[in-house]
Amino acid sequence: MENSSYRETGRKRLWLPWSGRRGARVPWRLVIPALFMYGLVVIYPAISAAWWSFTDWDGLSPQKHFVGLENFRTFIHDGQALASLKNTFLLAITVTIVQNAIGLLLALGLDANIKSRNFLRTILFAPAVLPPLIVAFLWQYIYSSEGALNRFMAAVGLGGLQQNWLGDPQIALWVVTATVIWQFAGVSMVIFLAGLQGVPQELKDAAALDGAGAFQKFWNVTRPLIAPATTVNLILSIIGGLKLFDQVFAMTGGGPGYATETLSTVIYKTAFVSGDYGYSTAIALVLTVIVAAISLVQLKILRSQEVEG
Amino acid sequence: MTEEDRRVDAGGRSRGISRLEFLRMAGVGAGLAATPGFLASCEAIYGGGGGSSEGGAIELFSETSLQAPLQELISRYRENHPDFKVKSSYAETDALMNTTRTQIASNNAPDLMQVWPGTGGNAMAVGAVGPTGALADLSDQPWVDRIPQDIKSLFEYKGKTLYYSPGRAVIGAIYYKPIFEDLGLETPKTWDELLSASEKIKKSGKYPFAIGNKDVVFTQFMNYALVPSTVYAENPNFDEDMARGKATFEHSGWKDAFEKYVELEKRGYFNPDSLGTSSQEATEMFFSGRAAMLVTPVVGLGDLEEQYDAVGKTDVFVVPGVNDPEKVWASAGLGSGLGVYSESEKVDEAKAFIEFLGEQENANTFAEMLGFLPITPNREMKVDPFLKTFLPYVEQGKSIYFPDQKWPNAEVQQTHFAVIQQVFAGEITIDEALRQMDKTYQQG
Numbered sequence: 001m002e003n004s005s006y007r008e009t010g011r012k013r014l015w016l017p018w019s020g021r022r023g024a025r026v027p028w029r030l031v032i033p034a035l036f037m038y039g040l041v042v043i044y045p046a047i048s049a050a051w052w053s054f055t056d057w058d059g060l061s062p063q064k065h066f067v068g069l070e071n072f073r074t075f076i077h078d079g080q081a082l083a084s085l086k087n088t089f090l091l092a093i094t095v096t097i098v099q100n101a102i103g104l105l106l107a108l109g110l111d112a113n114i115k116s117r118n119f120l121r122t123i124l125f126a127p128a129v130l131p132p133l134i135v136a137f138l139w140q141y142i143y144s145s146e147g148a149l150n151r152f153m154a155a156v157g158l159g160g161l162q163q164n165w166l167g168d169p170q171i172a173l174w175v176v177t178a179t180v181i182w183q184f185a186g187v188s189m190v191i192f193l194a195g196l197q198g199v200p201q202e203l204k205d206a207a208a209l210d211g212a213g214a215f216q217k218f219w220n221v222t223r224p225l226i227a228p229a230t231t232v233n234l235i236l237s238i239i240g241g242l243k244l245f246d247q248v249f250a251m252t253g254g255g256p257g258y259a260t261e262t263l264s265t266v267i268y269k270t271a272f273v274s275g276d277y278g279y280s281t282a283i284a285l286v287l288t289v290i291v292a293a294i295s296l297v298q299l300k301i302l303r304s305q306e307v308e309g
Numbered sequence: 310m311t312e313e314d315r316r317v318d319a320g321g322r323s324r325g326i327s328r329l330e331f332l333r334m335a336g337v338g339a340g341l342a343a344t345p346g347f348l349a350s351c352e353a354i355y356g357g358g359g360g361s362s363e364g365g366a367i368e369l370f371s372e373t374s375l376q377a378p379l380q381e382l383i384s385r386y387r388e389n390h391p392d393f394k395v396k397s398s399y400a401e402t403d404a405l406m407n408t409t410r411t412q413i414a415s416n417n418a419p420d421l422m423q424v425w426p427g428t429g430g431n432a433m434a435v436g437a438v439g440p441t442g443a444l445a446d447l448s449d450q451p452w453v454d455r456i457p458q459d460i461k462s463l464f465e466y467k468g469k470t471l472y473y474s475p476g477r478a479v480i481g482a483i484y485y486k487p488i489f490e491d492l493g494l495e496t497p498k499t500w501d502e503l504l505s506a507s508e509k510i511k512k513s514g515k516y517p518f519a520i521g522n523k524d525v526v527f528t529q530f531m532n533y534a535l536v537p538s539t540v541y542a543e544n545p546n547f548d549e550d551m552a553r554g555k556a557t558f559e560h561s562g563w564k565d566a567f568e569k570y571v572e573l574e575k576r577g578y579f580n581p582d583s584l585g586t587s588s589q590e591a592t593e594m595f596f597s598g599r600a601a602m603l604v605t606p607v608v609g610l611g612d613l614e615e616q617y618d619a620v621g622k623t624d625v626f627v628v629p630g631v632n633d634p635e636k637v638w639a640s641a642g643l644g645s646g647l648g649v650y651s652e653s654e655k656v657d658e659a660k661a662f663i664e665f666l667g668e669q670e671n672a673n674t675f676a677e678m679l680g681f682l683p684i685t686p687n688r689e690m691k692v693d694p695f696l697k698t699f700l701p702y703v704e705q706g707k708s709i710y711f712p713d714q715k716w717p718n719a720e721v722q723q724t725h726f727a728v729i730q731q732v733f734a735g736e737i738t739i740d741e742a743l744r745q746m747d748k749t750y751q752q753g
Contacts (some may be wrong), residue, residue: 059410059411059414059432060410060414060432060437060438060441060443061414061440061441062414062416140587143585144585144586144587144590145580145581145582145585145590164585165585166523166584166585167522167582167583167584167585167586167734168584168585168734169730169731169734169736252523253525255523255525255584255726255730256522256523256584256730256731256734257728257730257731257734257737258727258731259734272403272406272407272410272432273719273723274432274718274719274720275410275432275437275719
């Protein structure tokens, strides 16, 4: 059956509604403005930053002196930067695992035919549409020593478990992590839901007829078929976790001390507070390489596990 | 058919891009292109309508806090210079610094820009911007001769005066008068008196000090209030000795200040969980009468009293860091001000306006409206009542600028913030904290 709005001709064609024709080829010139803007605001700054990482530029002087790998050598011996690297990995790995586990459980629950599922989906996704800074400021009040969380714990008889949530270096990183998970678990849920809706009911029915229980049906039928959704979720969450900035900066500023410092907050402070743009862009380049390498390896492994539905 | 050349709706049908979507995308693009316009939080033109550049207006970019006095002084200047036009933009500190630095780097800085004193406070300090040659020399202006010798170097880079400051900001202990009166307490004049007063306040069920050390900027105020007495009263040339390598933080009165800061916490004189308390929460704690003292810059205290419905309930004293009242010094740092962009086409007009700001009457207005002490105490000045306590200290030379204003780089201050939090978190000792500061200082 011919599609009402698109005619397959074997060549890349797009129906432009205002052209009055179907199957007209898109002039490639149309992409030039977009490419120009992309080059201007993404490619050029990225290449410039990569170049600055090999200089001693202070962000002010017209002169930039080439210093070779000096900034990268500094990074290797910079205790604060290395501690932030460890925090970044801890945060990214935890967010990736917990956020997706919660997202999957929520998706499985809301994939069932329950009455309020659309309402619940909306509620659970709602935090994701809030700006991260707003979420961070909101939770900052909840976590404060006289905030809602500690008051609630006291009210329900759990006063002994009250904590100095953002002021204790032993737990501050995990508190920030929990906030990130709270905000974005809904995103993982939506992506998993999209995957779950592509799982044919007949396969699950067939598995049930063969005597499979709920877990076996999930593990042997659903899980392989939602592998593409899993891939998307894991990639997005690991990248988001590795470059996390807003929530950390707004909730703790990297403190107490350096307890919640991430590579992104170090990059910001090194450039805009200390005025050491060369070193800052070197750390940014390291972060870029880490994100790219982890994402590529992750993508390769996950893609190999995907199956056709 | 690929994903690139079609879009698929929820029903699995392919569809093209609609005219409306195209227009929306164009709108987003236009919005992105206009983004730099958002950098300044507000913008105004004085002395003429229309755009600034075409009207030959001077561009001025500063913190929002300077807006009111600058508006007043620009209006006053225009009374005798009706052709003087200013396009002024104001922003919060971080946005201001980042934007101005970028503008300097791209040779497009505003004619008048906000600059901070000394070398170490931040990335827009005279010592940071001076080496680029972006600031015009103001050394020959009349007001320069009135700058007291003890703070003159904070205006300079390589002997040239590069910015104008409206005055000195002070850090002191704001105290809640009803608590002091109920307990029959006098304002303490020595360290032991401060401890004694704090003990009585603690026993009354109030917090002696409201501390919001979750915000790094807040962490420094207690040390900055103590070191004038523990360091500079003993050795006013401490910074010169540091620069020559003859002194260190670790083996100086800084250790005494740090120990006193920690002692206050160990005696239970801070609100609980001070590391998890924000400066905003601490301020609210103080103005609601739950804490008796708040060590902070004393700026706009009258406005804060009104904001928190506590008019007449607060006053200020100099934090006595030692037991000899004669050796109690006050913390009075130089405020940020304006510099002239050396590459500006209107450098002469901009310098003329700075010269106008430097006239004593205008300098007094600027300081008064900001809640600063004038650079040079004089008979005509109207001093904020809350600052009167500090005036004798400044006049007798028993005050010192904020320590970071002479540190060699902005990184020392960042280290200072972090190590205070680490010390209170029990992660490092005071000696380790000071060694870290020394190490960062010595990196130059």
